[in-house]
Amino acid sequence: MLKHLPAFGKSPVAKFIGSPPGYVGHEEGGQLTKKLRQCPNAVVLFDEVDKAHPDVLTIMLQLFDEGRLTDGKGKTIDCKDAIFIMTSNVASEEIAQHALQLRQEALEMSKKRLAENLGTDVHMSDKITISKQFKEKVIRPILKAHFRRDEFLGRINEIVYFLPFCHSELIQLVNKELNFWAKKAQARHNITLLWDREVMDVLADGYNLHYGARSIKHEVERRVVNQLAAAYEQDLLPRGCTLRIAVEAADKRLLKAPAAAPAPAAAPTLRLEIVEQGSKGRKLDIQAPLNPENVACFL
Template structure:
């Protein structure tokens, strides 16, 4: 009986290690638009690394490059939801908040004898409590240079010792992502000039090394360097549709299918949508649709649709289910 139980547990463990590449790819592409070249390679990499029984380093160390608002953070959220079952299992660090030497202490904790030592580090303590994490360091170029020593250890050995408690945080069940929009114009030029993915990645790494943004040993820790393309046109409209669906859900409403072409047409006429960048898109959409969504909810509607009024403005209308 014990042998049978061990065999069943082994089979369950094996199943838990398997990733359905097509399913994961579809899930990520449902969240992030315009970056299929990244998602196609990323899902294969994660599937292969996820299936390993033993690891001495994180599942993957990734560097995501590109202009602001191209979907780097959104892709990380999508990965956390798919791989770790909840976006809450993603740790997101804004590296502009770690620009001084005290940033290292904030991440791995205060030494024994100092105030706050028992609380642990903002990085190490959550990983000690749950090592299955997606960990994102956003705009890494803004971090204090001394923090990179921590990254080298975390990405290379899969371990960090928390000051104060002396406990070792295990990162071998985590995915580490560093994002940057530094040198995005030069990197975009490399992307346009080189078609081969491996040659392009090597050229990008060389540029980052020559520009002294990353130390050579740091670049050597990355399993992949992904360059995100600028978003424009119908792709932005597709992203807007996704955000509209989420906005409706926040009011407990279902949004009927919206053709991206309809949104694209409205965007081309809207001064608000022209004025703000992609990162402001969600806020602009909320401002445009909130009154209509709230009004629909107040009359008991469960489903709404998006239409263009006579002035070409997007408006919300309740859907009659009868």
């Protein structure tokens, strides 16, 4: 059972445990205490706890230390069996940059091993681990400076660090998003959607460190779905056709450029082509502009 509770806002403590006697909303009870009374063994999520009011953190100290909470009516709620999860973006920039550095070092080490062991099987892994030293020397001071309470951090059993996606994970995200739209195209318009591995690599390059998986979703919508919607609006898609998403032939050389080469001024262009029997594909002549509002037409 998962409960999502905002950890900030107007009258934050009253929202959590309920208003005291004589105040408006006393009979309603608190958002947190009411739910915990109904389900003492709930899983409770405090989203973006770094934005919580200091008085809320004080309430959480009692909650995490004693495993119980007193509401605005003076009743005690036992919640020792509940699990509390908190999310925070504090130190996310430092974690992301450190992870990127570790991945770059791991990549260089893998290349070195490949060069030294030509002809043998050398496994290249995307897996990295943040060291205990980095957590203690860099992350811990940032958390202490933000929350200003050692006792609050001391009551947290474990901190899980979410690192930026590696390339293989980004490919999985792109593939998942493309499959989502392929199913919609099949269900709504009987259109079969295909794509090459090169397309997934191009879309994965649209990953933005600060926006996470959302940036992949937006990249697929911007570069693929908008084209699908425009082609549909311009009556270029025969019902029951097979469409392939491909990289423009002139831009394929950009994908083969060595890692040390300077970044190209523009990303490779993606195109839609109709796959016909006995033909590689007929490129669709989609007229600009590709209006994002067209997506509603395709849906």
